Amino acid sequence: MKWPNTLTFIRHGESEYNALKFKKRDHIDYARFCELFDHDFALAEDEHWPSEELRTLTKKIWHATNLPMSDYNTPLTKTGTEQAKKLGNTLKKHIEFPDAIYVSPYLRTRQTLEAMRKEWPELKKIKTISEERIREQEHGLSTVFNDWRVYNVMNPLQGLLYKLEGGYEYRFLNGESQTDVRDRVRDFLGTIVRERANENVLVISHHLTILSFRANLEHWDRERFMDVNINETPINCGVTVYKGNPNLGKDGKLILDIYNKKLY
Numbered sequence: 057m058k059w060p061n062t063l064t065f066i067r068h069g070e071s072e073y074n075a076l077k078f079k080k081r082d083h084i085d086y087a088r089f090c091e092l093f094d095h096d097f098a099l100a101e102d103e104h105w106p107s108e109e110l111r112t113l114t115k116k117i118w119h120a121t122n123l124p125m126s127d128y129n130t131p132l133t134k135t136g137t138e139q140a141k142k143l144g145n146t147l148k149k150h151i152e153f154p155d156a157i158y159v160s161p162y163l164r165t166r167q168t169l170e171a172m173r174k175e176w177p178e179l180k181k182i183k184t185i186s187e188e189r190i191r192e193q194e195h196g197l198s199t200v201f202n203d204w205r206v207y208n209v210m211n212p213l214q215g216l217l218y219k220l221e222g223g224y225e226y227r228f229l230n231g232e233s234q235t236d237v238r239d240r241v242r243d244f245l246g247t248i249v250r251e252r253a254n255e256n257v258l259v260i261s262h263h264l265t266i267l268s269f270r271a272n273l274e275h276w277d278r279e280r281f282m283d284v285n286i287n288e289t290p291i292n293c294g295v296t297v298y299k300g301n302p303n304l305g306k307d308g309k310l311i312l313d314i315y316n317k318k319l320y
Contacts, residue, residue, distance in 0.1 A: 059248075059249065059309065059310045060252045060253065060256065060257045060300060060310070061254050061299070061300050062151060063248070063257050063259070063298040063300075063310055064154070064256075064257065064297045064298075065259045065296040066143070066147075066260045066293060066294070066295060067261065067262060067266055067290045067291065067292055067293060067294050068132070068140075068160075068162075068164040068168040068260065068261070068262065069138075069139040069140040069143075069167075069171065069292050069293050070133045070135045070136035070292045071131065071132055071133065071164040071292075072130050072132075072133055073123060073130050074133075075133050075135075079121065080117075080121050080203070085116060085120075086121075089110075089113050089114065089205070090205065092107070092110045093106075093110060093208075093209065096110050096209075097205075097208070097215065097219065100216060101216075102216075103212060103213060103216075105215070105216075106209050106212060106215075111209060114205075114209040114210065117203070118201055118202075118206050118210070121203065122201075123202050126199065127162070127195065127199050128161075128162050129163050130162070130163060130164055131163050131164060132167045132168065136164070136168070136293075137167065137171045138171075139292055139293040139320050140168040140169075140172050141171045141172070143172055143175075143320045144171065144173065144174060144176040145176065147172070147176065147295065147319060150295070150297075150314075151295075151297060153178070153256065154179070154182055154258040155182070155183075155255040155257065156184075156255060156258070157179065157182050157183070157184040157185070157257075157258045157259075157260070158184075158185050158187045158190060158257065158259045159185070159186055159187065159260045159261075160187065160190045160191045160261050161186045161187070161188060161191060165262065168293070169184070169260050187244065189241065189244040190241065190244060190261045190262075190265050191261075191265070192261075192262035193231070193232050193233075193236075193262075193264045193265075194228070194230075194231040194232040195232075196229050196232070197214075197229040197230050198231065204218075207228075211229065224278055224281065234268075237265060237268045238268045238272060238281075241265060241268040242272045245269070245273070263290050264285075266296060267281065267290065270284070270296070270312070273312075274312070288316065293318070293319075293320055294316040294318060295317045295318075295319055296312075296315050296316055296317075298310040298312055298313060299311055
């Protein structure tokens with residue numbers, strides 16, 4: 057069979073950015089900000105949007121919810137580290153022992169693997185490859201704002217383009233679109249086919265990357281991708297497993313066995 061025997065994906069543990077999303081909800085002005093944004097964005101047709109009220113509130117939200125690090129260097133929270141440690145203890149009971157580990161070079165994914173190894177020390181013996189193609193979507197300028205709504209208000213012409221193209225096709229200024237991520241993940245899958253046939257592969261990656269793996273393996277269209285992204289978002293340290301079935305087609309096929317399962 058040309059495919060791996062098993063292909064297991066792990067999303068990183070809770071990061072400081074993930075935690076920031078919950079902190080925003082507790083901010084006294086955030087609900088009003090979202091309400092006002094939705095109103096202005098729905099009516100936006102030219103460079104005169106947004107309203108002065110929204111601009112003022114946006115700056116207040118931005119400065120109150122900023123993170124002082126790049127996406128690459130965003131670390132796990134204490135909760136995220138504990139999630140990864142617990143997963144390391146339980147995962148060995150649910151998957152085949154890996155022949156190779158691929159990890160995104162971002163800090164939070166590397167910390168996730170490090171924490172997993174504390175409870176599953178045998179993983180230290182496995183060949184581990186830092187793989188750029190499985191990094192998270194590059195959000196470019198929007199990383200400065202840590203919120204897609206804030207980014208669009210502070211860059212109103214980009215906001216108009218975002219509204220026109222939609223979140224799937226839109227490419228962040230100095231960054232990537234979701235389709236760009238699908239393309240590089242597809243390229244990585246080609247490497248897996250060439251180099252890891254009949255092996256057990258463990259991949260530690262990110263939310264959008266995992267969806268891109270599924271989209272490419274299961275031949276999703278745009279609408280299916282967006283639906284899963286909204287309604288079945290990968291959880292922190294969620295486990296997704298594909299198993300190879302050599303009886304399906306000339307070269308076999310990978311079949312989804314587990315998606316987004318919490319094992320900690």
